[in-house]
Structure formats: C-alpha cells, structure tokens
Amino acid sequence: MSSMLAGLRVIEGSAFVAAPSGGMHLALLGADVIRFDPIGGSIDYTRWPLAPGGASLYWTSLNKGKRSIQVDLRSEEGKDIVRGLVGAPGENGGMFLTNFPARGWLSYDELRRERQDLIMVAITGNPDGSTAVDYTVNAAVGYPSATGPVQVAEPVNHVLPAWDVICGQQAALGLVAADRHRQLHGEGQLVTLALSDVAMSTVANMGHIAEAQILGEQRQRLGNDLYGAFGRDFVTSDGDRFIVVAISAKQWTGLLAATGTTEAVAALEAELGVDFRDEGERFNHRDRLFALVEDYAKRSTMEQVATAFDANHCCWGRYSDFLGMVENDARCSTANPMFQQVHQPGVGTVLSAGSPLRFGADSETVVPPAPLLGADTDQILEELLGLSTTEIAKLHDRGVVAG
C-alpha cells in the first residue's frame, strides 16, 4: 500500500464490482477502508470462481487492503453500529462509499445527522436510482454492435466489466476531490455517480456520439482492424499470433522496414495514387496493406517477427490468454514490483497486484491481502466506537456482530 492517502478513513457498504474496486483503489493508496457486510457476507461473497476451499477468487481479488466488519444490518443495533462508523470523529473520517440504495436509514440526510461534514459517494445503476449492471448498461451503449468479427451478426458482449471498473475509478476520484473540497471549505456533500452515466460519458468522450450526431454514421464492425489507422492481428508461420499497429510516422516506416515491404508499399502508393503517410489512407486501403503484412507473417516465425519488430521500433504485441500471461509475461510476475506473491487466507499464495500508480514519495510498498470476513470486527468497534471488551462480547452474544 502506498502512503498517499494515509489517514483517510472510508466506510464502504458495497457489493459487486464498481464500489468495491473503487474502495480497493483508495485502500491501495493508503486509505483505511472499512468494509461492512451483513453477517455471513454480502450477496457476492461466494461468487465464482472459487478456490478449492470455497473462498471466492473474485471477492478476495476485489477487496485487498480493506478491514472487514460483520454486522446484522436488519437489526436496529446493527444499523446504529454502521451509523456510528460513518459518523465517527476524526478529521479525515466521515466518508462513506456505497452502492447500496441510498434511502431510508442509508440516505444522505439521515446519515448526515451523525456528522455534518459527511462525504458520501453513492453509486447507482441509472441516474434515477434504478438498477442497472455492467452487462445491461453495455447493451445500451453501442459497443457490442461494433465489437467482434465482421461476419458475426449478433452483438458481442465484453467480458471485462469495463463500466464497473471505470465507475470504481470515478468513485475514488470523486471521493478524493470531495475531500479536497472539504479541507478547503469545511463542507461535506453527497456525490452521486450512475453506472450508465459512466458508460455514456465515455462513449461521448470517445467521439461516438459526435460521429452519430454530426455524421449520422454508425461505427461499423471492423473485426480486429484498428479504426482510422493501420492495425490488425496476424498469424506467424509457427501458428503464433501478434497485433501490430502503425499510428505514428516512425511506427509506419518501422513496420515497412521490419516486414521488408517498403518497395511494395511504394508501388501500391503509385498504383492507387495515395500517400500512406496519411494514417486515414492506411485505413482506407487497409486490405491491400494487410495482405502484404500477412504474406510476411506467413513466412516468419514468432521469433523472427519479434526480432525484426523490436529492431525497428514497431508497436506490436503477442496475443496471450490468461494462463499464458501468468506463465510467460515478465510484466505479470514479481519481476514487476507492482506484483507480489501474497498469502491470501482461504486461497493460498496468489500473484497479487497493488496500485499501478508508483509514487516517488513512497519507498517500497506492500501488496495486502483481502481480509477474512469480519476479521477486524472487534478492533473496529473498539477503535471507532470506543466499545469495551465486555460490550463487544455482548454484541457477539446477541448476534449483532460477528467475526
């Protein structure tokens, strides 16, 4: 964990991907993130895939570096405990990140009674508060119809829940921005964030709304072709697969040199009367250009391609599946300080990632495991609510907390 957000204390009430990943990024930057869960865990505590012992590889991967408290959320006493955590004193406390419905006892107005300067980041599916998840949002925003092989007629869903991940990042950014505002003005606030807004603003930022509106054009499915420049995947003589893109002038001349196609491309330019220094022309005539690189790839082993491409500063990469990445890519190993072998209780030793942000002001950082459910229940009750050992024992006895 970095020390960047050391001192910040965030209470997290969450499920699924967006809110937990946002909280985890805050934790990896050094915030004290306390996740509360109903006794036995939230809806996705045992979500697939599972370790042989039953622990969720999904949940443990998404909740690194947090502390955990188990509370009976249906009881008034349990609600009091959550209210107490959210409102606990401390200059850098009073922060609540959630994707639970922000109404009733979890509404901003109710929780603010505990602490006037409360910062609450509330994630919803749609802006009106109704439910949506990554998969349903993704269906609505256009990408599935532009993704996948040209000959496929159906929409192609993404497997990476990109909207959830981006939403979690936004939530973390929103919370830190609101903290800055509070430091300057002493004022807390409710920050709302809808998953569909995250997706639709991204679609807008990528130019797709302008393209639809100004040009009246639908972005066509292009398979693995890069839009607007040169790029695609190719298969080598030994059956390996790579992608190469040429966006900059240097990448383009490097590709021609590496593949020995400088003259063939010049001839093609003469034949077509175009200048391939213009990336748009490379895209317009990509099928002719792809044929030249295909021919080169077919005659070359992966090793030959790698040598030639690296020597010519091409922008390229090999395809790998998940197993291949873990086994063969040095960037995904402890050779990369972002990755550490972490003992994850209930799972075993796992190659775990810290924050991709590396802060010069930090010396070494340690990648933390996820907590066992309720592992910190007693400690949190004592530390934040000032409860005595006896009081905590009584809460356990009455089933209000567990851990």
Place this chain on the structure above:
Amino acid sequence: MSSMLAGLRVIEGSAFVAAPSGGMHLALLGADVIRFDPIGGSIDYTRWPLAPGGASLYWTSLNKGKRSIQVDLRSEEGKDIVRGLVGAPGENGGMFLTNFPARGWLSYDELRRERQDLIMVAITGNPDGSTAVDYTVNAAVGYPSATGPVQVAEPVNHVLPAWDVICGQQAALGLVAADRHRQLHGEGQLVTLALSDVAMSTVANMGHIAEAQILGEQRQRLGNDLYGAFGRDFVTSDGDRFIVVAISAKQWTGLLAATGTTEAVAALEAELGVDFRDEGERFNHRDRLFALVEDYAKRSTMEQVATAFDANHCCWGRYSDFLGMVENDARCSTANPMFQQVHQPGVGTVLSAGSPLRFGADSETVVPPAPLLGADTDQILEELLGLSTTEIAKLHDRGVVAG
C-alpha cells in the same frame, strides 16, 4: 464544469487517449488544465472520425474544458516556455501530466529545477518506459481469447479502448492524491503509471490471475453468457434483442415471474436435483434455463417483455447501437443533466457529456467545449509567464508560438 478542483492548475503534454482523458476529467472537475501542443497540433489532432469541416470528432471529444497553447517544441525558446508553464508559481500549480517520454528536457529531474515541489504524472506504455498502446496491451492480457462467440477461434479485440480510459482515470486519481500529499507535507514527486500495469492489475483484481494460478484454469469463451450466474441476450418475436441477468434472489424470482417459468423451473430443479437459488447452479445448467427464456422471448414483443420485466423488477436492458442510443435513450439526452448541447468550434452543436460525478456542493455545471488549437496561447503567456503584448508578438513573429 464542477468546482471541486477549482484552483488546481495542470500542464498537460499529451497525445492519444489515456493522458488526454485523464486531463479532461480533471478539467471537468474544475481544474485549469493547460494543454500544450506543437504548432499545427500533435500527432492525433486530425485523427478520424472527422467533421465535414475537417475537425477531429475524436480530439474534440477528448479535450473538453482545457485551455490550449501552441509552442514550437523543437526550439529552445519553445522548451523554455513549457518549462516556464510547468514551473509557474502558485500554490496549486506545479503539476504536469504527460505521456511524452519523460527524458531529456522533459525528465522529472530537469523540470524539477523549475519548481522543487513539482508533481509530475508520467504515463508510459510498459513499466520499463517502452512503447505500448491499448491494442497491444489488450492482446497480452487474455481478454481477447475469452471474448466473443463460442464458435470463433480467433481472439476478439475490444473496440472500447478500456485500458486507455482506465489509465486516464488512474492518472487523474494519482495527481489528486499527490496534491493531497503535497498539501500535507510540502513535497512534490514523480508519479509513474504504465498502461500495461493498469491492464494487468485490473486482470488481477477481476480474479483472472488467481483463477489461472490457483485453479490452473483458462476462462473459456462463453459468448454473451454471463459467467457464474444467469445472464444472456435473447431475441423477441419482433426481432428486438435484450439482455437479462439474474444475480440476486429478487432478480431470479422476478425473472421467473415475468417469463411465466416458475413452474417449469421448479420441474427442472426436481429433474436435475439442484436448487437454482444457487447462482452457480444457474450457471451450470444455463442451457436448460436459457431454453425456457428463449421460448418466452420468441412469443413476446419487446414491449411485452419491457412491461413484464419492469413490473417484476428484473435486471435487464435492450441492445442498441450508437445511433440508436443517441436517438432513443433518454439517459443519453439533455433530459439527463450530464449531457448538454455544446457548440464545438469547427464541428457544430454536439451532445456533450460532463463528468458523471455529481457533487452536491455544486449548483448547475456547464459542459465546456474543447479549445481550438492555440486559442489561449496569448492569455496563457501573459498570465503564467507575465509576458507583455510586445514580447508575445515577437514570439509569434519568430514562430515560437501560434494561436
């Protein structure tokens, strides 16, 4: 623009998607983001798609709310200007966001001479500083082999440059976190962020590395099926398409009620000896369950499906392409305050998105256009460097700046 980061001043030297989108999110939260570009614009200033007048819909969508200065970056005088901007005084200045190679005159050590407390966020492709782009990183991390129809043998690239977008978010978060650190400790720093680290940490956070390592399993291509629970796309009798997912118990019973399959599913549970309240069992036997919903969808119009699903609180959504979203989805219209019709110079009026974060402390926020290249050159030179009108005119005459 929000007022959350008002006062923060960020100098941005960037190209492509990650760094510009990070800077734009800071601008949308109220930071003064000054983007400098070589005269005539950076490599992607005219990137496709283009408006009829030639302006890039891509570039203008990615650079909203920034100020722009054009500088000859090859000349010593031009470099002096950039150094001056980065080092300009002001409590909340001295922040530099870039994906240019952070070496030579743009290295942290060199730039820090201008300002001891400089915060610099430097984005690279790989952790060693070598080049990688979203497409080459994506090839390496496994998702293309798990995405797309089951019968497709080839990797399926994403069209959304998800790693770039997430990287931009991380950069914004890193900068604001470093600002917090500087406010507390008076200390600036270099923050580095590699695109491949962004991707690989996300793959780790989603549990794929643990799945590969602990279970030795490759995540299989599942088409549009949701992993580990119930979810897929279906076609209605009138040829429309929707996705429905059932993760929570309420979503599951709601789906059965909406599709009239409660009894059929109970019979299936008896036949198979399983309990479909377990989402893993819903996934294991999804083909049998899908058949029931398929049958329902085939007999129902989209309107009937919508009515039944909404009445039963199902988690579902219609598929739409980009044009359809812009034309028909109220969430993607000015009915949603995140979207505004913005006059974008060189393009026309475009439905543009502000930040998806809504801060209670803000009253109304205005979505800003992207600047014309160099639109703010003179103003910035005067304001940050204290240059006189005469001095600025001379810089124009010598071709050191433009605008």
